[in-house]
Amino acid sequence: MYKRIILKLSGEALAGDRNDVRFDNGVIAGIVEQIKTVLLGGTEVALVIGGGNFWRGRSADSQMDRTKADQIGMLATVMNAIYVADFLRQVGVEAVVQTPFRCGTMTEEFSKDTALHHLQAGRVVIFAGGLGHPFFSTDTITALRGAELGADALFFAKNVDGVYDDDPAKNPAAKKIETIACRDIVQHNLKVIDLTAASMCFEQKIPVVIFGLNEENSIIRAVGGEKIGTIVTVED
Numbered sequence: 001m002y003k004r005i006i007l008k009l010s011g012e013a014l015a016g017d018r019n020d021v022r023f024d025n026g027v028i029a030g031i032v033e034q035i036k037t038v039l040l041g042g043t044e045v046a047l048v049i050g051g052g053n054f055w056r057g058r059s060a061d062s063q064m065d066r067t068k069a070d071q072i073g074m075l076a077t078v079m080n081a082i083y084v085a086d087f088l089r090q091v092g093v094e095a096v097v098q099t100p101f102r103c104g105t106m107t108e109e110f111s112k113d114t115a116l117h118h119l120q121a122g123r124v125v126i127f128a129g130g131l132g133h134p135f136f137s138t139d140t141i142t143a144l145r146g147a148e149l150g151a152d153a154l155f156f157a158k159n160v161d162g163v164y165d166d167d168p169a170k171n172p173a174a175k176k177i178e179t180i181a182c183r184d185i186v187q188h189n190l191k192v193i194d195l196t197a198a199s200m201c202f203e204q205k206i207p208v209v210i211f212g213l214n215e216e217n218s219i220i221r222a223v224g225g226e227k228i229g230t231i232v233t234v235e236d
Contacts, residue, residue: 002152002223004044004119006127007035008142009157011052011080013213022053023083032087034219035124039093043223044119046149047126048142049084051076070134077138078103081128094123100132112148119149139194147204154201154208155222156193161212162230163192178227182208182234192232201234208232 009031016024035045054076058069078099085095096118097107107128108114118125130141139156146154166174182202185192192198193208201208211222211229221228 001041002043004046004149004151005038005153005155005223006046006048006142006146006149006151007155007157007219008048008138009050009213010159011050011054011076012159013157014049014080014084015053025087028084028087029091031213031219032084032091032093034217035088036091036093037220038223039122039124041224044122045124046115046119046145046151047081047084047124048138048145049077049080049126049128050138051080054079067134070130070136074129074132077130078107078128081126082106085124085126088124094121095126096123097126097128099127099129101129103129115145115149136196137194139197140200143197143200143204143206146206147200151206154206155219156208156210157213157219158210159213161215161218161228162210177230179231179233182232185232192230198232201232205234207234 014023014028015021016027018024038045051073055073058064081097085097088095098110098115099107100110102109115125127141127145130136130138142154160168163177163180164174165177168174182198185198186195186202189195209222209229209231211218215228218228
């Protein structure tokens with residue numbers, strides 16, 4: 001059993017399959033119930049949530065300054081984190097949102113010691129706001145916080161059930177890859193996770209599990225060790 005994990009959710013996952021809302025409460029309820037089950041099983045859980053249901057890069061204006069666009073994206077992740085934290089509260093799970101910059105009284109400023117204290121007390125810690133600087137993805141903050149907090153593994157919940165040798169949406173014959181070396185992701189620039197995150201996971205020897213969020217109880221099953229996705233190994 002894993003002692004401590006970090007679960008990465010995309011912002012789009014919070015909207016489910018709907019295009020008319022930012023949050024699909026039914027989808028979010030299913031996610032938080034699974035997180036609660038994992039916690040009750042004795043695993044400490046931290047979350048990183050993207051902001052794609054609100055904002056994706058410079059999609060609104062291709063001429064926008066990249067730094068400003070990334071700053072809006074950071075704030076989008078804060079909104080998502082606060083929303084999910086309250087959903088966790090509603091099912092009886094304490095949650096704390098930590099950011100790398102001050103957000104008044106809405107969040108805590110990140111501290112490794114405080115984050116560990118919360119996790120050990122059974123609370124979920126949600127890391128929002130990325131690194132507080134542009135040009136870094138939420139994959140990178142997931143890997144960084146995993147390294148800082150000594151996570152046993154990182155879990156990336158995607159809209160596909162793992163890594164394929166081709167785009168399964170375009171190629172029905174695409175084959176799922178059950179295991180891939182982190183070294184190969186870095187060396188061959190594979191679009192599996194952000195290269196900065198992959199390099200950090202390889203250097204710090206943090207395994208990664210990539211799985212489909214839409215499968216039934218996929219978070220519980222993935223954390224429980226069931227082979228439902230792709231495992232990114234970190235051996236030399």
